Amino acid sequence: MIMSKNELQERYAAFIENATEEEQNVMEEMIRGWEGKREGQYYSFVGSWLQTNRNWKDDETYEVTIPLHKGLENPLSMVHGGVTATLLDSTMGGLANEITPEGKGSVTLEMKINYIKPGKGETLRCESKVISKSKSMIVTEGKVYNDDNQVIAFGSGTFYIINLK
Amino acid sequence: MIMSKNELQERYAAFIENATEEEQNVMEEMIRGWEGKREGQYYSFVGSWLQTNRNWKDDETYEVTIPLHKGLENPLSMVHGGVTATLLDSTMGGLANEITPEGKGSVTLEMKINYIKPGKGETLRCESKVISKSKSMIVTEGKVYNDDNQVIAFGSGTFYIINLK
């Protein structure tokens, strides 16, 4: 029931042919994300949508950076609040997973976000730290920075530790 | 500096040629979203990513429905928490915009989400209502339902009313 490759080829070719510059920009970022996922850079298609670049900044700080572009904006030409939320969830949840014991995973129980400044510029970077960790629960905080190292959003989240099978 | 149409054509054609079924599924949903945006169905590329279908359910309830697919999942094969967050922000923020006076807009000040059940199935539907409204601020709540009308997430948000120019 999935669209055939032939139809995908036609639909994408036709869409590119008539693409505005903005659409070209969005499509360029999307194909980079998809290619990156195929090469194993991202854990999920949501990760490839944001092109999440993950690493430990130091022993306590887990960091995810994403490039900004037209495809991540709201109608007011700032980063969409959902993008910032997804970045925070990915960073705080990524940190939770990193510190979860083998054979266990973690799911987001709740998350709160304060939007402080409009997200603009080349990249957003989210830094997350553990606030507390017990056998069943991890609480984290996260801060999202723009290119000038200004905090544009602040969040906290609770993650519940589950058995993976 | 944007990728040329020729290069986009080549990169997309090559990616489709080697696509797995999962990738085909994700690409099908993405092209539908992009085509829909070109036709004016979505206000932003984030809207086209989620294929948001917006309407007033009744006088008090603003509703956004999205189709679910592989492209919106986390590595545990449930809807990614960021998708649910984006849906809640889009619905509550959409409601805030709908009731904001002409010439004004609204931006998300803060949002909180409780994740209650894993998001699975064909669609997610978010219903949002106003809790309070003043000259400068709107507070809303939102509930996200699965196909069986079970609440899978609950959120609340504060929106700040701004002048659009």
Added chain:
Amino acid sequence: MIMSKNELQERYAAFIENATEEEQNVMEEMIRGWEGKREGQYYSFVGSWLQTNRNWKDDETYEVTIPLHKGLENPLSMVHGGVTATLLDSTMGGLANEITPEGKGSVTLEMKINYIKPGKGETLRCESKVISKSKSMIVTEGKVYNDDNQVIAFGSGTFYIINLK
């Protein structure tokens, strides 16, 4: 090491002797609360501080009403945000306890509050409803109303179900 009854008698008598009208008002409410606790009206001294009046408004709505007075105000002469928070926690947590199985209790995992209007008047009334309930977790919402039935605060909370021994 506790202050003797004699010393308590002296200290209270001296304090009352020099009491301002405001202090008299606060002391009157406090002794009512303490006497009520001794008679079994309140589950805790925090309950007696707020003089919480609990009942089911209907099958789905658990309600707690408190009288307002000088003792519950902040320096701006509105209800202190901590009072509203305590009322919300008592109501949502009270509801959680009411629906928790025999031999189990519930503890607050997290709570969020939106302050909408200054709390003023004779009483505050908090209504709470269950949003979701699983074996281990209850999510609730609560609204706080003033004498004119205006919502002055909105909250949501997550309660974790524990074994009582």
Added chain:
Amino acid sequence: MIMSKNELQERYAAFIENATEEEQNVMEEMIRGWEGKREGQYYSFVGSWLQTNRNWKDDETYEVTIPLHKGLENPLSMVHGGVTATLLDSTMGGLANEITPEGKGSVTLEMKINYIKPGKGETLRCESKVISKSKSMIVTEGKVYNDDNQVIAFGSGTFYIINLK
């Protein structure tokens, strides 16, 4: 219409006469708080209820410490969630007021609290820092510590800056 001093004297004397050790303990703490308020130690009766001891720990950290006792417990003999919430609001809101320009004040717009460990021991100490500050809004975070310097609660809050007259 306020209770006369004579009646207050009688009611308090009678209550003390029959007081349990627990009640004596609670009454001792309350009279200390009230006496302290009369001497100008606390800004409000809520402050005297908690016996808040305020100071700047360092240039960036505003700190409030309170003594714990029976009067601040819930029916499970831990610190009541409303006490922790009030402490967080007082500390974060106190910080917001400290950095608000002359002639302005601040009111809590929203607050979120994660309860991490049961509150027990001799004291609770809340440390708060500014996350962001604009002309109209201050965002803060706060951590509550027990005697062993373990984080027992984490919160964040948004404060709206208002003109005081």
